[in-house]
Amino acid sequence: MAQPELSFTRRxxxxxxxxxxxxxxxxxxxxxxxxxxxxxxxxxxPLLGLERLSQSEARTLLALFxxxxxxxxxxxxxxxxxxxxxxxxxxxxKSFWELRGAFFLMEHLVPLLQxxxxxxxxxxxxxxxxxxxxxxxxxxxxxxxxxGLKELCYFAxxxxxxxxxxxxxxxxxxxxxxxxxxxxxxxxxAPRVS
Amino acid sequence: xxxxxxxxxxxxxxKCDVCIVGSxxxxxxxxxxxxxxxxxVILVESGSFHTLRDFSQREEAMFPKxxxxxxxxxxxxxxxxxxxxxxxGGSTLHNVNLCKRIPEELFAxxxxxxxxxxxxxxxxxxxxxxxxxxxxxxNQVNRANTLFRAGTQKLGYKGAILxxxxxxxxxxxxxxxxxxxxGKNNALKVLIPKIVGSGKGRVLADAKVTIFEMQGRRVxxxxxxxxxxxxxxxxxxxxxxxxxxxxxxxxxxxxETPLLLQRSRIPDPFGLIGSKLFxxxxxxxxGFFEEKVESWMGVxxxxxxxxxxxxxxxxxxRVWLIxxxxxxxxxxxxxxxxxxxxxxxxHQYPHIVPISPMVHDQSCGRVSQDGEHRVKIDYExxxxxxxxxxxxxxESAKILFAAGARQVLIPFVSPxxxxxxxxxxxxxxxxxxxxxxxxxVSVHPMGSVWMGNSPESSCLDVTGRYHHLxxxxxxxxxxxxxxxxxxxxxxxxxxxxxxxxxxxxxx
Numbered sequence: 001m002a003q004p005e006l007s008f009t010r011r012x013x014x015x016x017x018x019x020x021x022x023x024x025x026x027x028x029x030x031x032x033x034x035x036x037x038x039x040x041x042x043x044x045x046p047l048l049g050l051e052r053l054s055q056s057e058a059r060t061l062l063a064l065f066x067x068x069x070x071x072x073x074x075x076x077x078x079x080x081x082x083x084x085x086x087x088x089x090x091x092x093x094k095s096f097w098e099l100r101g102a103f104f105l106m107e108h109l110v111p112l113l114q115x116x117x118x119x120x121x122x123x124x125x126x127x128x129x130x131x132x133x134x135x136x137x138x139x140x141x142x143x144x145x146x147x148g149l150k151e152l153c154y155f156a157x158x159x160x161x162x163x164x165x166x167x168x169x170x171x172x173x174x175x176x177x178x179x180x181x182x183x184x185x186x187x188x189x190a191p192r193v194s
Numbered sequence: 195x196x197x198x199x200x201x202x203x204x205x206x207x208x209k210c211d212v213c214i215v216g217s218x219x220x221x222x223x224x225x226x227x228x229x230x231x232x233x234x235v236i237l238v239e240s241g242s243f244h245t246l247r248d249f250s251q252r253e254e255a256m257f258p259k260x261x262x263x264x265x266x267x268x269x270x271x272x273x274x275x276x277x278x279x280x281x282x283g284g285s286t287l288h289n290v291n292l293c294k295r296i297p298e299e300l301f302a303x304x305x306x307x308x309x310x311x312x313x314x315x316x317x318x319x320x321x322x323x324x325x326x327x328x329x330x331x332x333n334q335v336n337r338a339n340t341l342f343r344a345g346t347q348k349l350g351y352k353g354a355i356l357x358x359x360x361x362x363x364x365x366x367x368x369x370x371x372x373x374x375x376x377g378k379n380n381a382l383k384v385l386i387p388k389i390v391g392s393g394k395g396r397v398l399a400d401a402k403v404t405i406f407e408m409q410g411r412r413v414x415x416x417x418x419x420x421x422x423x424x425x426x427x428x429x430x431x432x433x434x435x436x437x438x439x440x441x442x443x444x445x446x447x448x449x450e451t452p453l454l455l456q457r458s459r460i461p462d463p464f465g466l467i468g469s470k471l472f473x474x475x476x477x478x479x480x481g482f483f484e485e486k487v488e489s490w491m492g493v494x495x496x497x498x499x500x501x502x503x504x505x506x507x508x509x510x511x512r513v514w515l516i517x518x519x520x521x522x523x524x525x526x527x528x529x530x531x532x533x534x535x536x537x538x539x540x541h542q543y544p545h546i547v548p549i550s551p552m553v554h555d556q557s558c559g560r561v562s563q564d565g566e567h568r569v570k571i572d573y574e575x576x577x578x579x580x581x582x583x584x585x586x587x588x589e590s591a592k593i594l595f596a597a598g599a600r601q602v603l604i605p606f607v608s609p610x611x612x613x614x615x616x617x618x619x620x621x622x623x624x625x626x627x628x629x630x631x632x633x634x635v636s637v638h639p640m641g642s643v644w645m646g647n648s649p650e651s652s653c654l655d656v657t658g659r660y661h662h663l664x665x666x667x668x669x670x671x672x673x674x675x676x677x678x679x680x681x682x683x684x685x686x687x688x689x690x691x692x693x694x695x696x697x698x699x700x701x
Binding site for chain 1: 195196197198200201243244245246247249250251252253254258263264266272273362366368374375376382386387390397426427428486488490521522523525526527531532533534536537540541543544568607608630
């Protein structure tokens, strides 16, 4: 039986090589991203006594806080990160995993899309600002990512009493756990049977 | 009495005449109507029971307590935030107490056979008396609303002082975080004590109805998961309660009611449940004044501008203008940009007066269950509704300038900061394309399980009964056949009363 002729032309060789190289680069790049992320998020002991966020996510958050709050920010970043970590306990798993996804995209993919090989938290201050500006004003699909992270940072910052005097806000008028008027509702709760 | 997760340790079965799901305006009024007629009622609420000392006036503490997903629920495209309240008292815990009836010309368009406007008005009157609805006193109109009124009147636009249900309001301005002073005549203050005091009503807090179980054309049981609110939201339930009743009324709101019915796989031969969701989308224009206004202080939203709000088939415009206010974290999320530019805007916080246009929307969305825990809200704001929001932003800016604002900011991604109406005219067309450009918020999801005359084109009859079952009723914001264009609070109380009385006649 006649064997089919193997025509190993130059064109075929080049085409095959391009595809092969493309696949290779893709696999290496994505594996690097994943290994880099999971190595740093899973294998190192978390700093700051975080309960929910990984160390890598805390680094992304730190970079976001410093960029979003701006150069004149002088407050306690550590407490802001711990606040976010604690606040995520109130979120359903779905929302928490969306947040983790947002940190991952911000740290790895967004800089890459804008031509930076470094992760977001390792970019210089000016480049971080540029990345955020183009995220805010660029692709409509990615804008909600910026919006969500920005809201998170400002939420953490502006719920803190330390931020209020600068903006002329006096804060709550009641003391926590003390009702300012007689509380008529406690008596509605059924007695507990032991 | 009120029972919380602390009262339940093991699975058990409870029996009553009527089981009501959701303790907001509709559910609480339905429960009051039933218990005051001698029917035994169990009112099931997925949120917690809060007493006055729980209302800490702190955004970070109150958002997770008073809103689903801590206030982060959004449409599928993430462009519209949908705020939906929880807790014993439902959305009446965090609302701003606006009371405005559905106008007769809109009601006439619904063409509901068997329910006249006169009947609805009679319900309104009784509800308004019970809740102490009255116009805000002149000395309670805060500075922001005074400026809003001045601008409206200077331009010759239609406007009015709004009616609220408040007694003993101290004007702290923390309404949307729950009232620490018991100044809101809401479901928690007015109705829950009556339900409990009747000796016929039990309220189960921290209790989520997972499904209704059916036999033939009747719902026979509600399965209820009890969750400890101190644990993360997705923690496994502490135990399961089964409620057996003669009738069931879903009052869980425009998002949760259709989801409950879908989860329960109740018969829906025309695929209508959840398919007609309206949102009343709103946004804001921000005026910067020389004086310190501190718009977060005092009674919010005491003045309205109705110049551009039409309800008839021939009315060109459908946008309502209302004052706004926000505490710092909320304000920071609306302002555009970041870094130094954002910080400078925040330093102007006491000088900002927001006016919020809200659209009586025609865009129609769909709410559905997506997996076990996910909520999917598909809603695309159509071009006409976006143009209405654009009109609202433009007219809000005009009013702010007429009131003396030195600058007006339209907080788009590329912000529009102008010093005159002429300058704003150059951006007029951009205002008509606000989706994805600015914060759009919905606080009135409605219409997803609506009343109508036929089972082919609606879900409920005019008594509130689900067309395809004999003992399942709905009494919340879902029941409206269209957007209603006004705050739904008082109408939803009236619907709760109407449906509650109908159920009382049946059981």
